[in-house]
Amino acid sequence: MKFETKAIHVGQEPDPATGAVTTPIYQTSTFVQEAVGVHKGYDYARVANPTRTALQECLAALEGAAHGHAFSSGLGATTTLMHLLSPGDHVVAVNDVYGGVYRMFSQVYEPKGYRFTYLTPDVISTGLADHLDEQTKLVWLETPTNPLLNIVDIRTAAAAAHAAGALVVVDNTFATPYLQRPLELGADLVLHSTTKYLGGHSDVVGGFVATNDDALSERLAFLQKSLGAVPGPFDCWLVLRGIKTLAVRMDRHCENAVAIASLLERHPRVERVLYPGLPSHPGHRLAARQMRNFGGMVSFLLGSEDEAAVVVARTQIWKLAESLGGVESLIELPARMTHASTADAPFAVPGSLIRLSVGIESVDDLLADLDGALAI
């Protein structure tokens, strides 16, 4: 079965009791038992819920994974993964990791005695082995990164990590499984904020982890019920509904993004455009190898932070907001918004950087609005 078909059907057989074509929202906390311990596979909704099961099966299939676990948010999924580790363990992460993940690592786990090393995407792609030791349990990758859109070589990094006995996690939120499947490239675990492209309509917060490793999956199921960062049935249903149109949405996001990146690259006020789909991007060839297409996120630099702050407030269709991956186009200033928590990090994002989440509106309207905001 091809991707588009799996997205609509896996885990979502018509309801045997009623024939409902769409998986119902099982809005229940508990399930009746015929006798003690005799039930239909569900006893309490923190442990499992049929709407969540449908989402887990569908999204795991899209990642080419045997197992999937849904969480209350991307950070809920991250917290749960961090419980695979113990104080004293060492984590190597790409240095422009998502701001919220950096905040968690540096302000929650580092004070508890976990060690973190942050490496540039280049070092991760070419010289990771030199930075791993016996305590290194996890290599945390994100590609493309947020908001600099750097590309990390998943296959090379996974080989180095495995040689040192470390697990590899790829945060695949920006690419989605439609554009990139990290498990096929050697990753052990793939993580999502389903809040973004998978939900796709800016109406739900959720997270997800997939793996092919039976033992890891068993431990994650245990942690999922024991830590309790689980999504509600309605949230699972919203993500399931979003996923049905993922392929067509991603095609349009990519098509619009490349048009916008090209306009920006020609614009006299723009100092630099960061989009892996542009041949001028240093990660372009690697991205072309490990991704189907280049995604809907575009970043660009203006002359100064003040100029950038004026431009992001001038657009009409592009709404000034955090988050990304919805059908509507968003514009933001990472240094003062999504990435304010990395302001003190050695790899703080440039103040003049504007991040675009390119939506699926008419590209003509998007281009005209952006062009107008950039006019002096």
Ligand SMILES: *Cc1c(COP(=O)(O)O)cnc(C)c1O
């Ligand atoms: C948003 C995001 C997260 C965090 O997910 P939440 O659902 O907001 O908790 C993690 N990684 C990336 C790349 C993100 O964009």
